[in-house]
Amino acid sequence: MSAPGQEHEHVSVERAAVEGACSECGESQLRRYPVLSEGGWYRVVKCESCLHSESREPDPVGPVVLASVVLV
Amino acid sequence: MTEAIVSEPNLRDLTEEEFVERYGAGRFTCGVLANRGRYVAEHICTDLLHRAFSPIITFSQDFVGAIVGPPEQDYPLAAVNKGNVIFLGSLSTGVRNTVWEYGIERLEPGDLLICNDPFRVGNHVNDMCFIRPVFHAGEIVSFVVIRAHQLDIGGTVPGGFSLMKKNVYENGLVLGPQLIFHRDEPVKELMRTILDNTRFGETLLPDFHTIRSCCALGERLVQDSIERYGIEAYKGAIRYNTDASAASMRAAIASLPDGVYEGEDKVDSDGVDAEQEYRVHVSLTKRGERLEVDLSGSSPQSRTSLNATALDAQTAVALAVKLVLDPFSPFTSGIYRDIDVLVPTGSVIGAGPPAAVMFYFEIQSVLINAILRALEAPLGERAVAGAYGSTNLHTGEGLNPDGTPWFSAAELEAQYGAWGATDAGDGNNHSGLATLNMIMPSVEEIEPRVPAIILHREYLPDTAGAGTHRGGAGLMKQSLFLSDGDHYLVPLHFRSASGSGVYDGGDGRAGGSWFFEDESSDATTPVSEFRIPDPDDFDGSAVVSGVVDPSSGRLDPEGEFAFFGRHPIWSERRGSVLRWITNGGGGWGDPLKRDPEAVKRDVRDEYVSIDGARDDYGVVVSGDPDEDPEGLEVDLEATARCRREKSAERAPGQNVEGGR
Structure with missing residues (x-):
């Protein structure tokens, strides 16, 4: 059995649009997506214009799903 | 839980009183303890270097030692030795994931935790992460960590370096968080599992005992630091150390012009299909003191072991950015404070189970090259x-x-x-x-x-x-x-x-x-x-x-x-x-601006041929580099003429050709 993943030419991180304006620059370009930073994985809502983070929720294991997740 | 986002003061602007209030000790003491943390990491690695049997540890030095701070500070990477930097970027997250999954309440003095799962701790399955808790007054105040490449961890090929492994099952033994030593005694059930499923057990087993004793040495040295300076100063120095490297990186990011910079590089093949190259694409967005690094647009994960995890991507980003922007500050997890890395899950740079992850360092290499290419224009002469x-x-x-x-x-x-x-x-x-x-x-x-x-x-x-x-x-x-x-x-x-x-x-x-x-x-x-x-x-x-x-x-x-x-x-x-x-x-x-004397030395040293000196550098060298290397001469008049002609031949903005 081979690992899956050859269906697409390239892969991208999805940035979901979020209602509202940036509290720092006022632009309405808020997006939600996962990032790695100091402290590991976070689900962030950030302004695409100035990179200000409106929120950062820690996400210990991030988007990777382990086979042993059935134990949790 | 949503984390509060607070701006940080400039460390240099803090008064001595503000500094002591923030870090529990003065600048001098924090500096001493930060250096002592790096000394501890160096000392345990010197011990391992002298006593290990595995050639990839003793001769290639494929390992690192580190001090990771306490859970209350979210497991910061506080100090590392001058070891293999490929392990540095994922140590904080790897230790946090391992301790969290095992259960911090189950850890006791003398325990040694391990994990080698690339998706939990980064790197590949041969790179075992050994984690020893350091207790003070019944509380875990640090972790002494050694990450060391094991000569073999099972799988289809001795040593593991085959590109043809297609999934985790062929790749080698995956060990989730568990104890390999409990109260300084080997956990024989796990030892048997490892030794019955790997090659070269006669090398692995004594190295496990050596690594345990090196981590125990690190624990004693950390406890000695606490005894000398007090627990508040010890913990404060860890915060200071990470804050200082965060501040250094923040200033370095700020020195880059605002903008969006893109680059890419490719790996020739995954070993299955000659025509399928694997691309790593990077887009760096810089605003003020913030940097976002998005790896979207990279190729999907490969069918073979040519894969890296997101944690490896984060390490490569840190190393590339440090290389060009902030090469001199100590490596701690604080350097990530103002850098967000976006890694597409299921890509060759962010693979997921059951993809085999072995040649992650090759993917890191093309990512670093992609970043160097992306930053060439904004860095200018610093490229x-x-x-x-x-x-x-x-x-x-x-x-x-x-x-x-x-x-x-x-x-x-x-x-x-x-x-x-x-x-x-x-x-x-x-x-x-x-x-x-x-x-x-x-x-x-x-x-x-x-x-x-x-x-x-x-x-x-x-x-x-x-x-x-x-x-x-x-x-x-x-x-x-x-x-x-x-x-x-x-x-x-x-x-x-x-x-x-x-x-x-x-x-x-x-x-x-x-x-x-x-x-x-x-x-x-x-x-x-x-x-x-x-x-x-x-x-x-x-x-x-x-x-x-x-x-x-x-x-x-x-x-x-x-x-x-x-x-x-x-x-x-x-x-x-x-x-x-x-x-x-x-x-x-x-x-064409290289010093003609330097080109002549290159001809003497056989880095450049006489033809190459003329064609690539416009420098006309006469003589015989084989028979009379010290008798070579530069014809300055002919060189000036040659360089004028080559300059005139260039189209406006044309980049020069390189090696012949």
């Missing part, structure tokens, strides 16, 4: 040229004449090579990749253990990217095998030049690899009668990889790509010679 691109790993195995098995991994390839030039000077000729500051094992260590003779290691002229500062030169390396053997070869960046020139410097020349088989030899042929090819001899060779003229086997940028994966295993007879030519490093700056 760094590209390096040799791939470790070109080799694994060999077979039987000695007496029937005993032989094995060699990561010793007889061309794992070290040329770096790109910078504004500071010419590129090094022979260093590890930016992710792999390991030590090349010595010939004297390899040859008594492996039936091979290392015949040549010499630099080739006109392989380096031309520039005001020249790139490092390509290396020709040849090894003669004294036994029949099966060889696993993973050359991953010969299809195109990896050593990109910057600031009008030229690209380094792409290399290749070849096998020469002596068909007239047999088991009784004396070594002195084997055919040893001269460096310029390609007759009868089998091209393993590289873009070559198919009729001659010589490198030819207009030729055809020879695909190494056409033989998953290269079975070669006694007397075969394996040749490598590594990629040249990229040049920095206009080669």
Whole structure:
């Protein structure tokens, strides 16, 4: 059995649009997506214009799903 | 839970009282404790270096030691030794994940936790992460960590360096968070699991005991620090240490112009399909003191073990950004404070289970090259040229004449090579990749253990990217095998030049690899009668990889790509010679501005030919570099004329050509 993943030419991180304006620059370009930073994985809502983070929720294991997740 | 986002004060602006209030000790004490943390990490690694049996630890130095701070501070990476930097970026997250999943409440003094799952702790399954909690007054106040490559961890190929492993089941033993020592006694159930499923247990087992004792030494040294300076100062120094490197990186990011910068690089193939290159694309968005690094647009995860995890991506981003923006501050997890990395799940740079992750360092290498390319324009004269691109790993195995098995991994390839030039000077000729500051094992260590003779290691002229500062030169390396053997070869960046020139410097020349088989030899042929090819001899060779003229086997940028994966295993007879030519490093700056005397020295030292001096640098050198190297002379008048003509021939904005 081979690992899956050859269906697409390239892969991208999805940035979901979020209602509202940036509290720092006022632009309405808020997006939600996962990032790695100091402290590991976070689900962030950030302004695409100035990179200000409106929120950062820690996400210990991030988007990777382990086979042993059935134990949790 | 949503984290509060607060701005940080400038550390230099804090009064002494504010500093003490923030860190529980003064600047001097925090500085002493920060340095002492690095000393502890160095001390335990020196201990391991002297006592380990595994050659990849003792000779290649494929390990690192570290101090990670307490859970209440979210497991910051506080101090590391000058070990293999490829482990640094994932240590904080790896320790946090391992302790969290095992259960911090279950840890006791004398425990040693392990985990080697790439998806939990980064790197590959051979890179075991050993974690010892440090207790003070019944509380865990730190973790002493050693991350060390194990000679084998099971899987289909001795040592594990086969690109043909297709999933985690073939890759090797995956060990989630669990104890290998409890209260300083071995956990025999796990020891049996490891030793019954791996090769070279006679090496692994004593190394496990040594690593436990090294971590115990680290624990005693940390406890001694706490006894001398107090627990508040100890914890405060960890916060200070990470805050200081965060501040240094923040200032470095701020020095870059705001903008969006894109770059990419490719790996030749996953070993299955000659036509499918694997791309790593990077987009860096910089605003003020913030940096976002998005790897969207990268290729999907591969069908083989050519994969890296998101944690490896984060490490490579840190190393590349530090290399060009902030090379002198200590590495702690604080450098990530203002850098967000976006990694597409299911990509070759962010693979998920059950993908096999083994050659993650090759993917990191192209990511670093992509970042160097992306930042060339905004960095201007601070840009760094590209390096040799791939470790070109080799694994060999077979039987000695007496029937005993032989094995060699990561010793007889061309794992070290040329770096790109910078504004500071010419590129090094022979260093590890930016992710792999390991030590090349010595010939004297390899040859008594492996039936091979290392015949040549010499630099080739006109392989380096031309520039005001020249790139490092390509290396020709040849090894003669004294036994029949099966060889696993993973050359991953010969299809195109990896050593990109910057600031009008030229690209380094792409290399290749070849096998020469002596068909007239047999088991009784004396070594002195084997055919040893001269460096310029390609007759009868089998091209393993590289873009070559198919009729001659010589490198030819207009030729055809020879695909190494056409033989998953290269079975070669006694007397075969394996040749490598590594990629040249990229040049920095206009080669027509290189000091003619420096070009003359390059001709004397055979980094550049007389023809190359004229064609690539516009420097006319006369004399005979072979017979009278010190008698070479520069014709200054002819050089000035040649350079004027070459300048006039250039189209406006045209970049210069590099190695010949």
